[in-house]
Amino acid sequence: MTKINGEDMKEIVRNGYNLGKYAKYFGRNDKLNNFEKKYFDILVEKLPKNSNILDLGCxxxxxxxxxxxDKGHKITGIDLAxxxxxxxxxxxxxxTFITGDYTKHxxxxxxxxxxxxLYSLFHIPREEHQAVIAMIYDYLRxxxxxLLITTGVEDTGETEIDYDFCGNVKMAWSGYGADKYIELLESNGFEILKSDNEADFGGGDEQLWILARKI
Known part of the structure; x- marks a missing residue:
């Protein structure tokens, strides 16, 4: 695995999504698949009406x-690209959508x-992941x-670089294994309500979906 500093990694991510053909390779319509809908329906069921929701890496x-x-909630999103x-x-x-680094804004x-x-934490150096989880805890009312978050299932090491992402652009990932994220969430004041590997339900990627509540 490649060792790069955090700012360089985030610049790779920002450029990769700005320059890559994201819509062609990962473009989505406005429909959730069955796996996603189960998680979002639980989330919506538990939320107050007109909730304020923050999307990190929107x-x-x-x-x-x-x-x-469309369910009546107020969305604030932030993304590097x-x-x-x-x-x-x-x-x-x-x-309301903001361009920026959610570890700094x-x-x-x-x-x-x-x-x-969703699909954003792994674009941040993994040594920052505990601080991000603690930050999220503070943001919650x-x-x-x-909290609805996705993490990797396998440990990718400090940084994994792909040179052929979304049409021959560079992209970077960093992450721990699934058990580490459960540990980080529980040690930072969250109770796990539900977790599943997306790939076990027909998804293309090994991604752990976690729904947790602040305690």
């Missing part, structure tokens, strides 16, 4: 933010009923506020 806003917005944010603003017109503590972080 991408294009499809399908997740649009689904939540300017192209993603511009697209999200078009896809989810009621949402600070939101008010206690201001969100739920935080969603009160006990029973919710």
């Amino acid at each position: 991408g294009t806003g499809l399908p997740y933010d649009l689904y939540l917005a 300017e192209n993603h944010v511009l697209t999200a603003q078009k896809n989810v017109k009621t949402g 600070k939101f008010d503590n206690g201001s969100f009923d739920a935080v969603v972080a 009160a006990a029973d506020a919710l």
Whole structure:
């Protein structure tokens, strides 16, 4: 595995999504698949009406933010890639979307009923992951506020580089194994409500979906 510093890794991620043909390779319509819908339906069922939801690494806003917005919730999203944010603003017109590094851009503590972080944590150096989880805990309003997050299943080491991502652009990942993320969440004040490997339900990638609540 390659060793690079955190800022260089984030720049690789930002450029990769701005330059790569993301819509061609990973473009989504506004529909959740059956696996995703089970998680989002549990999330929505537990949320108060008109909840404030923060999406860390919001991408294009499809399908997740649009689904939540259509349920009447207020969406705030942040993403490194300017192209993603511009697209999200078009896809989810009621949402507020910000270009930035969510490890640095600070939101008010206690201001969100739920935080969603799907397919984004692994684009941050893994030595920062515990701090991100602690940050999310602070952003959540009160006990029973919710976190829906995806993590890797296998330990990828400090940094994994792909030179052929989304049409021959460079991309970077960093992560621990699944058990480590359960440990990090529980040691930072979360109770795990549900977790599954997406690949076990027909998904293409080995990704652990975790729904947790603040305790």
